[in-house]
Amino acid sequence: MLPVPRKGPAMTHAITLIPLASIDDHALTRDRPEPDPGELRQLRHAIFTGGLRQPIEVFALAEGGSHAYGLLAGYRRITACRELLAEGRTGTDRIAAFVRTPRDAAEGYRAMIEENEIRARPTPWERAMIAVEAHCQNLFASIDEAVTGLCKDASPTRRSRIRAVARVIEHPGEVLHHGRALSLTRCLRIAARCAKGFAGVMYAAPQTLARRNAGREREALRPCVVAAEALLRDRPTPPSPTPAARAASPTSSPTWCCAANAALTGPA
The missing domain is CATH 3.90.1530.10 (Conserved hypothetical protein from pyrococcus furiosus pfu- 392566-001, ParB domain)
Structure with a gap:
């Protein structure tokens, strides 16, 4: 049948x-x-x-x-x-x-998400990736609007988490090669630090990995997240860039981390 x-x-x-x-x-x-x-x-x-x-x-x-x-x-x-x-x-x-x-294309994305909800519930990372992509294609004016438009069936709490994960994806671009392997809790911790301007500190170590897999990237990221949280407790402003980040981006302004991350989107 x-x-x-x-x-x-x-x-x-x-x-x-x-x-x-x-x-x-x-x-x-x-x-x-x-x-x-x-x-x-x-x-x-x-x-x-x-x-x-x-x-x-x-x-x-x-x-x-x-x-x-x-x-x-x-x-x-x-x-x-x-x-x-x-x-x-x-x-x-x-x-x-x-x-x-x-x-329109936005409705096409919604149809795809609905299909996967029936088969296997997408993770917040997967939903956030689609929201970022839809925004990049100018289907929505902002990532917040993309999450709202594409995840209408999700609860307000789940949409809030997806928005937070989207900030993790958006901020470092493709510096994280194995973002799907991150737990929701870790994504939310990273997102909170990104919002405070500490992305450069957190992503310095993963950027220097010569060989990457999900485990190595996760372990390299762990102390960076802890260090960023400690710095946030001790000082109200973002820290100075690390030597590795300075080499990737010459600017020393608070937006230096975005430029450094954008320069490191190639394969490791």
Whole structure:
């Protein structure tokens, strides 16, 4: 039995078979990490043996581009189908899809978030990343508005936490390579220090790591957060930049940390 389309933006009730090559999986920034290889392998086997039980959801892209459709929901499903096609499985070059017509990109993001809420509740970090991305694309005037618009179903407390995490993401840019591995408590501590101008102190150590993984980055960040909290207790103004931060940014103004962080967005 085919699934009943859920309520949301206008959508054709007919299922369309669409070539995989005509779908842009990343037309919208995804709010979930890459699928777990083990889970993806199981899904690939299930699709190969029993077929795709739930169509993906797509929306039409502007004419003239390299793809006709953008993916709204079903990233794991389309990834599994692409892998089956790469293995040479016959009949896997097209995928069943509902074609949706969101009023705008913001509604498209909301639809994607709703899909993931049904499957697995996104973490505050994942939701905050989407809010920051939506703001960067000028879909919302501010990150606060993006959080409000994209997380209407969240409680006021949860929205407040998402805003705090968004400040962590926004302030250092991509200096944190493994932000998803941070606990909510640590994100909130970092956000509180960022709001007081201590981002440079906290991010000095992670910036100097030659090899990065989630554990090393987390451990390098831990003493920096503690030091920033101690400095905040002892002095009302942000500390002077560290030597490493001075080398990354010549300015000594209170905004030096933003410039230093922006200069360190390349791969470590």
